[in-house]
Amino acid sequence: MDINKPKIISLFSGAGGLDIGFEKAGFRTVYATDVWQTACDTLQKNNMADEVFCGDVRDIDFKSLKEKYGDIDCLIGGPPCPPYSQTRHYLIGKADGFDDEHAGFAVPEYFRALESLSPKIFFFENVDGFTFKTQQYEFDFLKKKADELGYNITFKVVNCANYGVPQTRKRFFCIGVKKELPEFVFPEETHADPDKNSEKKPWITCGEVIGDFDFITDEEKEQRPGAKDYDLLCEIPAGDNYLYFTEKRGYPNPKFKWKSRYWTFLLKLTPDRPSWTIQASFSTNQGPFHWRNRFLRIEELKRIQTIPDEYELCGDFKEQWRQVGNAVPSDMAYVIASAIKEAYFNGR
Structure with missing residues (x-):
């Protein structure tokens, strides 16, 4: 274990797709959490974090984590996406967004963690539906809270295939950085549909x-x-x-x-x-x-x-x-994590 590596707290970690990419890029996950015991068992089996907590995110005292682990460099996580998925709109009588009874609290909890931990960087992931007009309230909440807590954000709906992942998987990525730091710039896409662009590498099949x-x-x-x-x-x-x-x-x-x-x-x-x-x-x-x-x-x-x-x-x-x-495709997480590492933690 390299104690000099930038320290991460990972929320809604699942099987660790994000964590695998960040670890490969040179980060160290000191604390990972999920509510599902099977996913937590996977994290522990693969030694993905110094500490794995299995339980409700609402029960976590993030201030005590900061006291325990010191300054946290990066908060990462993708709150459960069903409340923001396109299929949710076809389910009659099923509330979406923050009104979802099972996971509507997750995004506000992410920002409670952000407020308590005050990391240099945060990485927020969700389905592309998070940016749709049907989720305008939740998207505005993200932008407002990030600004109030002192972060500039850069966001993009990414097609993972355009970064070398063998899957045309669209995801919303938002990177927030402390306002005194340069704003994050997404890495250039490296791959493209060969039928539409011959200048980039063809999609991996x-x-x-x-x-x-x-x-x-x-x-x-x-x-x-x-x-x-x-x-x-x-x-x-x-x-x-x-x-x-x-x-x-x-x-x-x-x-x-x-x-x-x-x-x-x-x-x-x-x-x-x-x-x-x-x-x-x-x-x-x-x-x-x-x-x-x-x-x-x-x-x-x-x-x-x-x-x-x-x-x-x-x-x-x-x-x-x-x-x-x-999971977030691990190679996609690695691309973003590497860009964060180079821009804000050069030399660590």
């Missing part, structure tokens, strides 16, 4: 990262992704979804109406492009599925999320899936 898993086991042959629509899944070309069977797409005997299902319904990967966003919940009919008409394996999910192969996940299959699906 699924074939490149999970091609060595391009086979199907006897056990997997007995499984039926797509449930009752398994036969339809087998007919869908790689890289397509249920829309293949619509009149608009020219299917002779349409089986679905246009945009009548979630876009991920019967969605299949193709080895020729990055994965679409890996969902947090395992599903029998919501993809993406492998192009060989099987469920993705945890090993493949980790590759797509750029979590190291040797990183050990606790829990059963669905619990591991949830941990990986909820």
Whole structure:
């Protein structure tokens, strides 16, 4: 352990996707926390923090943490995103934003931590829906609290594929720095859709990262992704979804109406492009599925999320899936963490 490394407190840590990237960039997580015991077990199993607290963030005395660990250099975390996701708006009678009964308190708690810890830098992550007009109150809260607490912020909705992650995963990143410091500048994108930009490196594809898993086991042959629509899944070309069977797409005997299902319904990967966003919940009919008409394996999910192969996940299959699906791609975290390290902690 290098005590001279910039110190991090990590909130809503999950399996540690952010922490892996920050550790690789030269930071040290002194304290990580999550409310889910399985995720905390994963953090502890991989020695991701000096201390792991499993419990409600509202029970944490952040001032005592500052007394214990001294000045904290960086606060990182992505408050639970369901209150701000696009799918929430389709759920009748389900409150969103700060009114969400299960996680609406999380963003205010993040800023309670920020106020108590007063780190040099903070990193806040969420789904891109956090910036939508439907979440204007919450987005304004973030900007107002950051300003009141003495931070200038720089934010961006990032497509992780444009930074070398094999997944077209959009996320909202906000970096706040003390007002006496130079404002943060996001690193330039390094990759692009090869059909639209030939000057940058082409997107990293699924074939490149999970091609060595391009086979199907006897056990997997007995499984039926797509449930009752398994036969339809087998007919869908790689890289397509249920829309293949619509009149608009020219299917002779349409089986679905246009945009009548979630876009991920019967969605299949193709080895020729990055994965679409890996969902947090395992599903029998919501993809993406492998192009060989099987469920993705945890090993493949980790590759797509750029979590190291040797990183050990606790829990059963669905619990591991949830941990990986909820994570920030570790290589994406590393890109941002490296830029923060270079700009504000040079020499440490």
